[in-house]
Amino acid sequence: MSDSLRRVLVWFAVVGFVGLWLFLAKDIAGNIGRASVSGLIQVFSWPAFGYLLVGNAIGFVVGLLPGLGGPVTMALMLGFAFQFKMSAVEAFSFLLGMMAVTATTGDITSILFGIPGEGSTASTIVEGHPMAKKGEAGRALGASLLSSLMGAVIGAGSIALAIPIITPLVLALGTPEFFMLTVAGVTFVGALSGGSVLKGLAAGGLGFLLSLVGLDLQTATERYTFGSLYLWGGGETGGAGIGLVPATVGLFAIPEIIDLSVKGGSIAQAQMGKLGGVFQGVKDALQHWWLVVRCSAIGTYIGIIPGMGGPVSQWVSYAYAMQASGKQDQAGTGVIEGVVGPGAANNSTLGGALIPTLAFGIPGNVTTAILLGAFLVLGLVPGTSMLTEHLDVIFSLVWILIVSNVITVTVCFLFLNQLARLTEIRGSLLIPLLLFFIYLGSYTHTNSFGDILVTFSFGALGWLMVVFGWSRPALLLGLVLGRLADNYLWISYSRYEFGFLERPGVLIILVLILGSVLYPEVSKRWRRRSLGKGVEK
C-alpha cells in the first residue's frame, strides 16, 4: 500500500470517528461538560488532593524500586483507603494517583540501572540504558519523562472520548448480558494473559467459587463457612466471607516479599553518576510528538484488551517506534525513538484499561482488577449507573491520571539526582516494613485475626500459583466479580429461567468468550505453520 493511500485511509478513519463521536455526544454533551468540571473540582478539593499527593509520593518510590510492583502496593494500600473512610473520589485520588505514576518513575530505574522499576518499563532498558552508558542518561530521562506525561494525558483523554460511544452500548444491556460479561471478563483475563489457557480459565473458576464463601443473601444459606462466624462475611460486596482486601494483599504481596528475600542484596546493584542533558531529552520528545501520539494510541488500544496491559504495550510500541524511526539496524545502541515510544505507551495503557472496567466491569489488567474491587467496596457498580449517575467520578479518574503525572514529572525534573538514590535501599530493610504493611493493611479490613489468616492462606496460594504457573489475576478477578455474577445469574434465572441464554446479546458475548478461549490455540497453530513454511523455504 502506498504512503499516500495509507494517509488518506488514516484521515478517513479519523474523520469518521470524530463524526460518530459528535453524533453520539450531542445528547450528553451537557452532562459530560458538567461532570468534567465537577470531577476537576472534586480532585482539587480537600482532603482528596492531599490523598492524591500521598498516593503520588508512594507510587513515586514504588516505581523507582525494582521488585516492588505497583499493583502489589495498590493491594497493600487498599485496606488503608477504607480504614480512613475515604469517599469514592478521595479513595481513587489515593489509589489511582499512586498507580498512575509508577510507570513514569519506573523508567528512571530502567534507564539508569538497566533494571525495570516496573514490569511495564522493561523495554525502556533496550535503548535507554545504552544511552546512560554513553553518558546521555539525562537526555534519555528527559525524553522518557516528557513522553510519559504526554502518554498519560492521551490515555486519560481516551476515557473521556470513549464515554459517548460506550454509554448507549451499556444502556442497551440487561442483567443476563451483565452476567455473561462477568464471565467474559474472567475468561478474557484467564485465556489471553499468556501461558496455559486451561489453567487461566480454571483459576478464574476457582476465584468465582471462592467468592461464594459466606452467607447467601437470597436464602441465608451458609456457603463453605465451616460454621465460622468470620466467614459469614458482611458489608463489602454483600456478605462476602473472604474479604477482597486481605485476599488481594496475600495473593500479590506475599509472593513478592518471598521474591525480594530470595533475590537478596540491595535493590539496584549499581552506582549512579551525576545526570545532565535533561532538557535535550525534552526537546527530543517534543520533536517526536507524532510518534508519541501514535505510541500512546497503541498503548491505549492494548490497554482496552483484557489480559494485555503495560507489559505488552511497551514492547509493541518499542517495535513500532524502531520501525518508524528506520533505525532498526541500530537497535540496542541508544536510539531516542526507542525511549520515547514505550515511555508514552506504558503510561497511556492505564487510561485504556479503565475504559472496559468502568463500562462493563471487565478490567484490562491486574491494576484495574484491584481498582474494580475498590469500586465495589465503595458501592460503585460499573456499567449503567457508573455512566449515568457517577459520571463525575469517571471524570475525576481522568483528572487524577493527568494531575498525578503533571506533579510527578515536575518533581522528577526538579529532584532527579536525589530520587535515583532511593534505589540503593537494602532489600533486608524493606521486608519487615512490607510485612508490617501487609498484616496491618489486611487486619484493618474487619479488625480480626481472621483477616491475617486469610492473607496468609492467600499468600501461600498465590506463591504456589506463581511457582506452578497458574494465573493469579484470573483468580482475583473471579473473586472480585463472583458476587456480582451470583446476583446477576439469580436475577436472570428467576426472570427467564435458562431462556436467558437465548438472548442475542448473551449469544454474542458467548461467541466472544469462545473466541477468546480458542484464539491462543489457533494463533499458536498459525505461528507453528508459518514457521514450518519458513523452514521449508
Added chain:
Amino acid sequence: MTFSRLSVLFTLCLLLLVAWAVWEAWQWPLEARLTAWMIGIPTVLLVAAVLIQELRGRGGSSTQGQEGNPGGQILGVTLMTEARQSLDPGKERRRTTNIIGWIGGFALAILLLGFHVGISLGTLLYLKLAGERWPITLAVSLAVWGSIALFFDCTMHIFFMEGKLFVWLGLKSNQFHSEVCRYLAVLLPK
C-alpha cells in the same frame, strides 16, 4: 520430589477442592447452588483437564508461567525468574524457607503478642538477624512501634486485639497503649 510431581500434586489438591465445592452445594436450595454448579462444574472439568495434561507431561508449568508476557512481566515475576536463574537451588530453597518462616512468624507474633509488641519485636529480630547495625535496627523497630501506637492506635482509633499470651498471663498490654494515648492527648495542644 521433582518439580513436575509437585505441580501434579498441587493440581490434584485444587481438583479435590473444586470437586468438594460442587458436591457441598448439593444440599443447598436452588438459589444458593445455581452459581456454584454453573461455574463449579465447568471448573472441575477444566482442572481435571489440566491434571491430565500434567500427567502426560504437557502442563507447561514454570515459574514464569501464566503471568508472563512476551518480553515483559507482570508483578515482578520475570524479575523473580531472572534473579533465581543466577542462584543455586540449595541457596534458593534455604532463603525461601527462611522468608516463609518469617511471614508465618510475624503472623504468630501478632496472635501471641498483639500488633504493637508483635510487629515491633518481629521487625527488631528480623533486622538484627539480617545483619543490620543496632542503631538502624532500633530506629526502624521504634518507628514501627511509633506508627502503630501513635498513628493507628491513638489517632485512627483502630481496635487492636490483645495478644493471646498477655491474655493467658492476665496482663493487659492494650491498656498500657491506651494510657500512652491518653498521656499524649494531654500533652498535645488542643
